[in-house]
Amino acid sequence: MSALPIAAVERDTGIPKDTLRVWERRYAFPQPVRDDKGERLYPAEQVEKLRLLRRLLDQGHRPGSIVAAPTEALAALLEPAGERGREPADPGIAALIDLVRLHRSAELRATLQQHLVKLGLQRFVSELVAPLSRAIGEAWLHGEIGVAEEHLFTEHVQNLLRSSISSLGTGSRSPRILMTTLPGEEHILGLLMVEAMLAPEGVQCISLGAQTPLADIAQAARDGQFDVVAVSFSAAFPARQAFRGIEQLRDALPASIALWAGGAALHGKRKRIDKVQQIAQLDDLPDALAEWRKAN
Amino acid sequence: MSALPIAAVERDTGIPKDTLRVWERRYAFPQPVRDDKGERLYPAEQVEKLRLLRRLLDQGHRPGSIVAAPTEALAALLEPAGERGREPADPGIAALIDLVRLHRSAELRATLQQHLVKLGLQRFVSELVAPLSRAIGEAWLHGEIGVAEEHLFTEHVQNLLRSSISSLGTGSRSPRILMTTLPGEEHILGLLMVEAMLAPEGVQCISLGAQTPLADIAQAARDGQFDVVAVSFSAAFPARQAFRGIEQLRDALPASIALWAGGAALHGKRKRIDKVQQIAQLDDLPDALAEWRKAN
């Protein structure tokens, strides 16, 4: 099969070049082949294992105990999480995953639309889209679907959410909320879900999309006279970096502007940050909103 | 002011750490301060100059002649391009840029909507959105607007285009077109503009969003029985990498699936690639489509 140079592996796995080299030195894995120039070439199956490692690290495992372990042992480590998420395997969700896997775009879209109309926007998001995203992520981890299928799913859901939110129009009640992600976080589905939860409450939500530099967020929040800044983190985002970024952003914001942070990267972490509203789940958003309105 | 560590500079400017260090060694710029650990800290104004350098490199200048030059000389180099783009300064576009600069979200949205209705989707894209994006990019380069404002603009245009495309429904005529960007290219506005040009022609457009790995694109194109794969590149994408990626993708696709490539990164480059349809401007898309239909 094909083998990738180190830069490509960094892009594919998200593990920096420096880390790849130091793992090789310390744990004797990965062990890339060398080309005629003496440069590293990583065989496909090692890249596969690196992806798995990345995920396990995100779950809290430590490199010393897993990098050198055989691939089968790692797959076993992932199982518990897999089974936990798969308890009831909601038939509706399973059906949707099948549509994604089979590239049935038209039916996928129609089915999502049906659910949306049936549940209403907020319940559609918290009861269907959220668990479905999680299930898609799991399925990808287990090799049941590919990257392209995951993208296809994301794209359809985004379109649906965006047009729903759009049709609501911009709200007129306070607070004014500025939403974005920090540099390094390119996933905006979480952000859209937040917007979908809040928009029906008449809030003025403005999204800046992904990866706005900290200084620019703070500047924009002041210029646009926002009351709240909301940031979201996907499961793929390293938790430490998230906490660091949140703290920096809080310090860059005036005290009069609240900071809300949420997303899968923060789940299960007990750490709390002063003066920051942490959103554990989507359902908590309406409460956070009510609380803000009461306090202001 | 603030000074950034090397990793942050890499993220902000897109210039790899290795390159930053080798420039310092060879051209005596940048010259970061050192903190107490001996690690580099780049002052804000040097980071600013690095951003400028990045853009000049993309325009074809070479490091040896510009990295060591004083900032004022570099700004002068940029002028010609600036003036060329500013010939008539369409009043409608200037007005929109002002709305972006002043964070007037509601009016921005309303004005865009008016233009859309007045021009129709295709002309809206090719006559307004395309030159407007270019103007926004220029304005950002000259420091007239910030990153946040650029994001705000992108977000609004995206919402508008997506809901327009969405309301057209999926087309039923051939060809089936799979659209995405290659790894490293995160901007999808170009892709949306393409979709907006093609969707009214009844084409079946499916977008995978940004950054789909090559192998997954090829796999998805086959699985989904697509006729055409279309990829787009923003001005920020390095041209060489684009050409390399396009060639690899072409080789990974069966001969029966056409490959279309376009975007600002490819403009002005005379290089042609065998068996790849290169789209110079958005207006050429209907022609390319007609040609494909004639040939099939």
Add this chain to the structure above:
DNA sequence: GTCAACACTTTGTCCAGGACAAACAATGAG
């Protein structure tokens, strides 16, 4: 038993300075 303070280990990121092939520019021959 809980909690805080301490020492020890692990781990990611940075550094210096060298190397080399691919891309580019300059030169010369037909």
Add this chain to the structure above:
DNA sequence: CTCATTGTTTGTCCTGGACAAAGTGTTGAC
């Protein structure tokens, strides 16, 4: 002017060392 050849520039990779921040385990006080 066109094409091939030579020389220079430039990004990326290499090795091996260093160190602080984060994590883990232990001890002792309450």
